[in-house]
Amino acid sequence: MRLGLVSADVLPSLSAVASAWWNLAIDPDLWRNAAASLYRGGAGLALAIVVGGALGIAMAWWRPVNALASPLVEMLYPMPKSALIPVTVLWLGFGDGSKILLIFLGCMLPVTLGAFNGARSCEQALVWSARSMGASRLNVLWDVVVPSALPELLNGIRTALALSFILLVSSELIVARAGLGYLIGFLGEGGVYDAMFAVVLMVAFLGFFADRVYMLAASRVLRWRD
Amino acid sequence: MIQIEGVSHTYRTTDGRDIPALEGVSLEVREREFIALLGPSGCGKSTLLYLIGGFLPIASGSVRVHGTPVTGPGPDRGVVFQHFALFPWKTVLGNVLYGLEKLGVPRDVREKRAREFIDMVGLTGFEESYPSHLSGGMKQRAALARTLAIDPKVLLMDEPFGALDAQTRSLMQAELLAIWHRSPKTVIFVTHDVQEAVYLAQRVFVMSARPGKIKAVVETSFERSDPHIFKSKAFVDKVDEIWGLVRDEAMKAQKGRPF
Numbered sequence: 001m002r003l004g005l006v007s008a009d010v011l012p013s014l015s016a017v018a019s020a021w022w023n024l025a026i027d028p029d030l031w032r033n034a035a036a037s038l039y040r041g042g043a044g045l046a047l048a049i050v051v052g053g054a055l056g057i058a059m060a061w062w063r064p065v066n067a068l069a070s071p072l073v074e075m076l077y078p079m080p081k082s083a084l085i086p087v088t089v090l091w092l093g094f095g096d097g098s099k100i101l102l103i104f105l106g107c108m109l110p111v112t113l114g115a116f117n118g119a120r121s122c123e124q125a126l127v128w129s130a131r132s133m134g135a136s137r138l139n140v141l142w143d144v145v146v147p148s149a150l151p152e153l154l155n156g157i158r159t160a161l162a163l164s165f166i167l168l169v170s171s172e173l174i175v176a177r178a179g180l181g182y183l184i185g186f187l188g189e190g191g192v193y194d195a196m197f198a199v200v201l202m203v204a205f206l207g208f209f210a211d212r213v214y215m216l217a218a219s220r221v222l223r224w225r226d
Numbered sequence: 227m228i229q230i231e232g233v234s235h236t237y238r239t240t241d242g243r244d245i246p247a248l249e250g251v252s253l254e255v256r257e258r259e260f261i262a263l264l265g266p267s268g269c270g271k272s273t274l275l276y277l278i279g280g281f282l283p284i285a286s287g288s289v290r291v292h293g294t295p296v297t298g299p300g301p302d303r304g305v306v307f308q309h310f311a312l313f314p315w316k317t318v319l320g321n322v323l324y325g326l327e328k329l330g331v332p333r334d335v336r337e338k339r340a341r342e343f344i345d346m347v348g349l350t351g352f353e354e355s356y357p358s359h360l361s362g363g364m365k366q367r368a369a370l371a372r373t374l375a376i377d378p379k380v381l382l383m384d385e386p387f388g389a390l391d392a393q394t395r396s397l398m399q400a401e402l403l404a405i406w407h408r409s410p411k412t413v414i415f416v417t418h419d420v421q422e423a424v425y426l427a428q429r430v431f432v433m434s435a436r437p438g439k440i441k442a443v444v445e446t447s448f449e450r451s452d453p454h455i456f457k458s459k460a461f462v463d464k465v466d467e468i469w470g471l472v473r474d475e476a477m478k479a480q481k482g483r484p485f
Contacts, residue, residue: 125311128281131299133325133376143324147315224315224356 012194021198030199036178037168040096044103045164049157052108056115056156057149060122061141073112081106081163085171099171099179106167107160114156118149151225154218161214165207228255228278228380228412233287234437235273246437247273251287253431253440258410262417262427264472266479270438271416275382278414279305291380301329304378308385310365312357318344318368319353325376343371346405363394374405381413387422399426420469424448424461432471435479442471 012020024030059066059073084102092098122145130144131137172181180203187196235248247270255261263271276282278289280299289296291303305311312321319340326336344353347367357365366386373381387395399422406413417423423430424446434441446464448455455461 123311125307125309126313128276128279128299129305129307129311129313130324130328131281132279132301132303132305132378133372134301134328139328144313147313150315224358226358 010193012197016194017197017201020192020194021202024195024198030183033178033180033183034202036096037172037180040099040172040179041103041164041168043096044100044168045107045160047100047104048107048111048160048164051104052111052156052160053115053153055108056112056117056153057119057141057145059112059116060119060149061145073109077109077113081167082170085174088171089175094175094177099168099176102171103164103167107164110156110159110163111153112156114153114159115149118152119145121152122148151222154221158211158214158218161210162207165203165210169203227257227292228414229288229290230254230274230278231288233274233277233284233289235270235277235282235285237273248277249437249439251438251440253443255412255414258412260406260410260413260415260426260428262415262423262430263433264417264420264423264430264468265433265438266435266472266476267418268436268479269433269475270436271418271433272384274433274438275384275414275416278380279303279382301325301376302378303380303382304373304376306366306369306373306381306383306386308388310357310362310369310389312365312369312372314357317354317356318349318360318371321357321368322372322375325372329376340371340375343375344368346374347371347401361394362390363398366390366398370402370405379412381411383413383415385416385418388417388419395422402426420465420472421456424464424468425455430468432468433475435475441475444468444471 055065055069059069081102084105085098088098088102088105092101126144126148127140130140135143168179169181169184172179173185176182180199184196184199184203187193187199230251230253233248233251234246236244236246238244251270251274263274265271273282277284278291278296280296280303284296313324316324322340322343323336326339331339341350341353344350347370349364349367349371352360352364352368357368360368366389370386387398390398403426415423415426425448428445428447430444430446431440432442432444433439444464444467446468448458448461448464
């Protein structure tokens with residue numbers, strides 16, 4: 001259905017977008033691009049979670065690490081990470097490496113802050129309890145501090161997940177030879193607007209779907225809360 | 227046996243002032259004795275307990291448990307906290323198993339042992355429940371089972387029933403005594419409740435307002451299996467006597483506050 005308020009080129013009808021998507025979907029090209037994006041996003045995010053989580057917990061547990069890292073974290077936190085796109089390209093070129101590095105750098109800070117705040121909220125009595133039952137200090141870090149940090153850490157990862165989509169698509173739009181962001185730019189420049197909208201919607205849906213699945217998994221991990 | 231000699235402790239506030247919490251505290255607790263540390267809030271009784279637990283550094287004086295100077299926490303001294311300190315991400319069974327795992331008890335033995343202690347505190351059927359689904363009394367039972375399962379020689383209890391309602395508290399007191407009679411341990415029980423101290427302990431150590439010192443030691447041995455003990459004249463007199471000692475200190479402690 002069309003109200004005719006805008007031209008079909010600027011906002012194609014949903015049916016045109018759906019059929020354009022179907023035409024893309026039967027071509028392996030779409031899936032090759034999707035796989036490239038998925039790999040970059042997944043690898044960048046995984047690195048951000050591992051490194052960011054470890055850094056945040058280390059900052060909460062060892063004062064010197066905090067003194068060293070927190071000025072850096074505070075300085076970088078408000079910086080728009082998309083400004084790093086040309087920098088990562090300069091370092092690692094047009095391929096996967098620059099996208100992974102960008103997503104890693106951009107997504108790390110929310111994870112770090114979540115882990116840091118979560119670990120800091122760890123109750124003293126829990127630490128003492130564990131110690132009085134024979135746990136070593138290192139045991140306490142893994143058995144008490146990490147699970148205490150989990151609720152906030154998982155919140156930080158959710159923010160990072162949303163950020164990863166933003167950074168992925170914008171970096172692929174600007175400099176890439178594959179990926180869904182690249183495909184959006186390519187189709188747009190070629191004037192194939194209904195197909196371009198189809199890919200935009202697909203990205204939006206993937207983002208929504210990833211968030212839902214993540215929330216479901218997180219609530220499973222945190223089922224011990226109330 | 228626990229020997230505490232000339233222990234003082236100051237703690238530093240966030241704005242950098244030093245507050246003396248304990249000053250020259252000396253006391254001796256005999257093997258398998260149940261003592262209460264009684265005093266107004268802020269008198270340092272919990273601090274003293276944490277020093278024995280090895281959670282705070284001992285800056286001056288000495289604390290020895292069975293002849294060995296305390297240098298840190300250890301499974302010879304089990305602790306029960308006012309707010310339970312159960313691991314919220316572990317089930318009741320998981321919580322009780324934790325200490326046994328850390329002590330390297332073999333898997334099949336620790337499972338059996340954990341269930342035994344859960345049964346002892348009356349939590350059979352709640353093994354797979356998370357602490358957030360338990361009432362306050364049940365949480366404290368779980369915490370007690372967890373601590374008793376590792377069989378510490380000394381039991382340090384920091385106002386363990388202070389967060390419970392009155393009915394649950396008196397039930398838990400009776401159960402604690404029953405458990406202690408079955409397998410006597412050295413117990414140091416911190417409380418600000420005079421009646422609780424007189425009922426549970428063999429000796430009550432009354433502490434003065436900050437900085438905490440031992441003001442008096444009162445023998446309080448009663449036949450505790452008597453259900454009417456609370457109404458007996460001897461019990462009431464003892465509570466009055468100790469309450470007289472505590473009242474001055476509570477008033478002193480109040481004076482240092484805005485109202």
